[in-house]
Amino acid sequence: MNPFRTFRIDYVFFFSFAGFVAVLITIMMIVSYRFSAAEQADSTSMYQQAVLQQLNKQLTDHMSAVEQTSLAVSINSPLVNYVTMNGDYYARKTARDELNRDYLAPMLNSSRSMFSFQIYMNDPLQVDPNANIQYLPLASASRESWYPAVDKSDFVWIGQREVGSPQGKQQVISFIRKITTLDGVNRGILIINVRVKFLQQILTEDNSSASRLLLDSGGRMIMHTRIAPPPGEINAILERVDGDTGQAHQVLAAAGSLPEKSMLTVWSRTSPGSWMLVELTPWKDITSGSVRLAWTMAVVGAAAILLSLFFTMFLSRNFTRPIRKLVQLMQAFNPEKRGQPLPTEYRNEFGSLFSGYRKLTERIETLYQSLEQQYKAQREAEIKALQAMINPHFLYNTLDQLNWMALEAGQEKISQVLELMGQMFRIGLSGGESMITLQEELLHVDCFLKIQQFKWGEELEWHIDCPEELRHLMIPKLTLQPFVENAVMHGFHGRRQGRIHLICMEEDRGIRIWIRDDGIGLREDWKTRKRHPTGGYGIRNVKERIQVYFGPPFGVSLRNRTDAPGSEAEIYWPKVNQPRDQKGGGIHVDHRYRG
Amino acid sequence: MRKSWHRLAAGAAAVLSLSLILSACSGVKKEEGGSADSGNGKSITLRIMWWGSQARHDATLKALDLYSEKHPGITFEPEYQSFDGYQDKLSTQSAGKNTPDIFQMDAAWFNDWASSGRLEDLSSIPTDKIDKVLLETGTYQSKLYAMPLGNNAWGMVYNKTMMDSLGIQPPKTWDEFFAMARDLKPRLAKDQYLTRDLTADGASYMSYQLSMGKGFSMSKDGKFHYDEATWKDWMNQWAELRKEQLVTPPDVTVSDKGQDAQMDLLIQEKILLRGAHAAEFGGTDALKPGVMALTTQPRATQASGWLKASMYWSVSPNSQYKEEAKEFIDWFVNSEEAGEILGTSRGIPVNKSVADALQPKFTDVDKSSLGLINEVSKDGAAFDPGPGNKGGWANFTKEYDNITQSIMFGKISIDEGWNQIVKLSQSLE
Structure with missing residues (x-):
């Protein structure tokens, strides 16, 4: 079903235009959303990578400062001396006081990253678990959860844990290094604690709302800001890690997962063996701009549709108004x-x-x-x-x-006249037919003249000149007699003799008959003069009949002769063969001959 | 006709598409504006550092929270610890131009700091309700550099419960004091003593010399005022007690860490009394509620306690937020709501109307502090802030500790120790 052929034009025009605009705007909305979301994710991750690299560098700087300090402290002679010192309590106390006062305390006081020292050694003089510088018995180290990691390597970073301090329990991450003397004997363990708060400050310096994770080279989480994903999700993130920096859009759905699943993860590390910073941003946050853009477009689009609806309405109204007017006029046509x-x-x-x-x-x-x-x-x-x-x-x-x-x-003459009249009547009636053969019409005229001859005698002459082949053609009956009668009654009025010549001639389209007399001719005013109640009726009748039946160029004309005195009537009518329709009695003429 | 219609249609199409493009552009612009606008209503973090006991930490942190709540945009980064090592830390930070915006100042170092331009002028803070005498102690060259926070007095804290059960009163004089150390020991457990060994305790010796009418051993004139006879007498008394094991052995003595739940000998009930400031009493009481009480230092010919400002707030001249810091200090000392939270955690409030408003709400602890201050104020000396660290005094103090500890551990004799001290004093300017 073609709507263009079925429904009202203005409706089709209006709805198809509105639909087109709606589809166009929807497509633009979708495209712009898709495009801007991708763009947004790209630019966000680029920006985040740059930030992460920067942060990574800062962290690495701090970390390597801690590592260097740790090395410097662990090989420093006051420390090694103190750790390896035996004997006198006072000497060891003095050594420790000096170590604290002159070396370790200034180091802590001057550093913002290092928060406290813990030194595991044989026979610490006294154990203060809430000091900045703690001396702890080496024997207790093996009970700590980090001990196996340290035992295997000389130094290691360990993740978030709690230590005592002058400010109560504090969350720290720690760098642990064995204190080994030059002879290769392990004398203790040095731990430098870095406050998590301090690292978090670095990681959140830019007021980012994203959550960041610091993972060590083994993928263990050292610390985090804001949210901590469960280990399963960290593994999922690590699986996508490819290269030192990169990004991925992934759905994190491990057990104990975060409320937000769809995340943009961006990672950065300085080298494949180094720590890695991962930033997690809820995908929702990234695309929120695009969603807003799409909504804006939807609103603008709705406005545009509305506007275009009015516009279309206006257009279709104006286009269809003349058509509807025309249709209305055509329906009302009478x-x-x-x-x-x-x-x-x-x-x-x-x-x-x-x-x-x-x-x-x-x-x-x-x-x-x-x-x-x-x-x-x-x-x-x-x-x-x-x-x-x-x-x-x-x-x-x-x-x-x-x-x-x-x-x-015994009135022989009257009887003959009556007989001729009878013959005339018979032809005149001729069964109600309006057309008769030319033969009969000519006979009718002949009878009329013969009757007139009783009055005129030999002084009335007539001659009928008609080819035999025309005689069977048809002619409206009583066409010729009024002209002949006119010639006898008016043309020869007041005369002793008269001649009438009747000529038939065939032409292409019809037959022409001239009826000429040598009478007095027509009066000057014959056309305008008031008709005699009976006279002139016949001629008018013939004229009208020929007019009605055939129309121009067929017809009758009456005029005075130019070559001789007298008048001449000319009758012209189409060739009609034997009547085809006996019943109707109508005249059937080829319509070609009509005007 | 036809042409104009085409032009019309083209125009309409152009307008439509233009409006779409414009709307798309405006949408993007809005987005950018939105992302940039991630709230930057003036956010300030003030670093603040103090020393004290846990009770003072708790009260101060609570006050900071209230202040942040009342002043959106201002947050604090508190650093706090015990008195040990506080001065070292502050000095180190100062050397690194990294002192906190606001930090607690002690009368003993005030002159050094004020004279070396390491303190901000606080004269703009209203002080009309604050004790003029105390204000004077925070003023240097007629400018206020340290806002006093409370009235304080040097006295003694003792385990009242134990003393009551033993049927004794804290000693009133030094003679009573030394006698009690001897007499009480048999009635105490093997590792329990009346007092720890005060050989290496400079403040106690200062009290002793003061009570003997010899004045402060160190004073702000920067001169050496140790009295040889008094000093040797003091050292001999302790040497005897130590020898007879009537005071804590040296390793126990050095392990004492005041106001530490595990390491304070008084709290551990290893000793029954020790020197203390009135303002510390809240912290001590919190560790062992209802057990301790305050009294004056033992006296001799004279009283041996003194009155002082508990401590001060100072502002770093390097601070980015000096005005905010001063505003905070104004609130801290002059507002009743701050006074209510802080109580006597830094001594009796210096603002008279705050102290008066607080009076009806005083706890027994507060009343004890106030009682000691009142008692000391009868005949106690005014505190001498001492010579500070200038002129070799920093080194003197450090070495003095070493020498007295050597005596305590029996490494050198008392006479040798005195000789070393005198020799040390000659290096003072």
Whole structure:
């Protein structure tokens, strides 16, 4: 079903245009969302990588400072001396006080990253678990969870744990190094604690809302800001790690997982064996800008759709208004009634349409009028013919009776006249046919003239000049007799003699007959003079009949002769063969011959 | 006709697409604005450092929280510890131009710090309700550099519960004191003593010399005032007690760490009394509630205690937020809400109206502190802030500790020790 052929044009136009705009805006929304989300993730991760690298560098600096300090302290002679010292309590106390006062305490006081020292050694003089510098028995080290890691290597970083301090329990990460004398004997363990808060400050310096993880080379979490993903998720993150810096969009859904699953993870490390910083940003946060953009576009798009709806409405209204007007006019069209006037202000295609329609209706109206006139004339002619048919029958019978009466009375001449009249009536009636053969029409004229000859004698001459092949063609009956009668009654009025010449001639389209006399000719005012109640009726009748039946160029003309005195009637009608339709009695003429 | 229609359509299409592009652009712009606007309403972190006991830490932290709550945008980065090593830490930080914005100052070092331009002028803080005498101690060249925080007095804290059960009173005189150390020992457990060995305790010796009418052993005139006879007498008394094992042995003595739950000998009930400041009493009491009491230092011909400002707030001249720091100090000393939280954690409040408002709410602990201050104020000396660290005094103090400890551990004789001290004093300017 083609909507363009089914529904109202303005509806189709309106809805298809609105739909098109809606689809266009939706596509733009989706594309811009997709594009900007990707762009956003890209730029975010680029930025984060740069930040992470920077942070990594800072952290590495701090860490390596701690490592260097640890090395320096562990090989420093006051420390080694103290750790290896035996014997006198006072000497050892003094050594420790000096070590603290002159070396370790200033180091702690001057460093912001190093928070406290823990030194595991044989026989510490006294154990203060809340001091900045703690001396602890070596024997207790093996109970610590980090001990196996240290035992295997000489130094190691360990992740977040709690230590006592002058400020209570504090979260720290620690660098642990064995104190080994030059002879290779392990004399103790030095631990430098770095406060987690301090590292967190570095990691959150930029007020980032993302959560960051610090993982050691083995993928163990050293510390974190904000949220700590469970180990399963850290493994998932590590699986995606490729190269020293990079990014991935992943869904973290391990057991004990975070509320936010879809994350952008960005990582950075200085070398494959170094610590790695990972930043987790909820995907939602990254795309929030794009979502907002898409919504903005949706709102703007809705406004645009609304606007375009009005615009489309306006367009379709204006385009379909003339069409609807035309349709309305066509439905209301009635040739008998003058309808509403057509709009004339259109100059475009609609203008042509309207003017075309106007011409059409005008022509239809003219056609109607002419048809009506024709119909009226035909009706009148038929009525007259019917009236004319009643008298002849009655007359015909009366004539027959008169003929008998004349024969009985021995009036030979009257009987002959009556017989001729009878013959004329017979032809005049001719079964109600309106067309008769030219042969019969000529006979009719001949009878009339013969009757006139009784009055005129040999002084009335006539000559009929008609080729044999024309005689079977048809002619409206009683066409010729009125002209002959006119010639005898008016042309020869007041004269002793007269001649009538009747000539038939075949032409391409019809037959032409001239009826010429040598009488007085037509009066000057024959066209305008008031007709005699009976006279002139015959000629007018013939004229009208030929007019009604055939129309121009066929017809009758009457004029004075130019070559000789007298008048000449010319009758021209189309060639009609034997009547084809016996029943209707109508005249069937090839319509080609009509005007 | 046709042409104009085409132009119209093209125009409409252009307007439509232009509006779409514009809207897209404005959307992006809005987004950028949104991401940039991640809230930067003036956020300040003030570093603040003090020494004290856990009770003081708790009260101070609570006060800081209240202040942050009342002043959005201001947060604190507190550093706190015991008195041991505090001065070293502060000095080191100062050398690194890294002192906290606000830090606690002691009368003993005030002159050094004020004279070397390491303190910010606090004269703009309103002080009309604050004790003029105390203010004077924080003033250098008529500018206020250290805001006193409380009234304090040097006296003695003792285990009242134990003494009551033993049917004794704390000693009133030094003679009683030494006699009690002897007499009481048999009634105590093997590792329990009346007092620890005060051989290496400079403050106690200062009290002793003061009570003997010989004045402060160190004074702000920067001169050496140790009295040989008094000093040797003091050292001999302790040597005898040590020898007879009537005071703590040296290794126990040096392990004492005041106000530490595990390492304070008084709290461990290894000893029954020790010298103390009135303002510390809250912290001591918190470690063993209701057991301890305050009294004056033993006297001889004169009283041996003294009155002083407990401590001060000073502001670093390198601070980025000096005005905010001063505002905080103003609130700390002059507002009743701060006074209510802090109580007597830094002694009796210096602001008279705050102290008066606090009076009805005083606990027994507060009343004890106030009692000692009142008692000492009868005939106690005014505190002499001493010579500070200038002119070799820093080294003298350090070496003095070493020498007295050597005596205590029996490494050198008392006479040898005195000779070393005198020799040391000659290097003073």
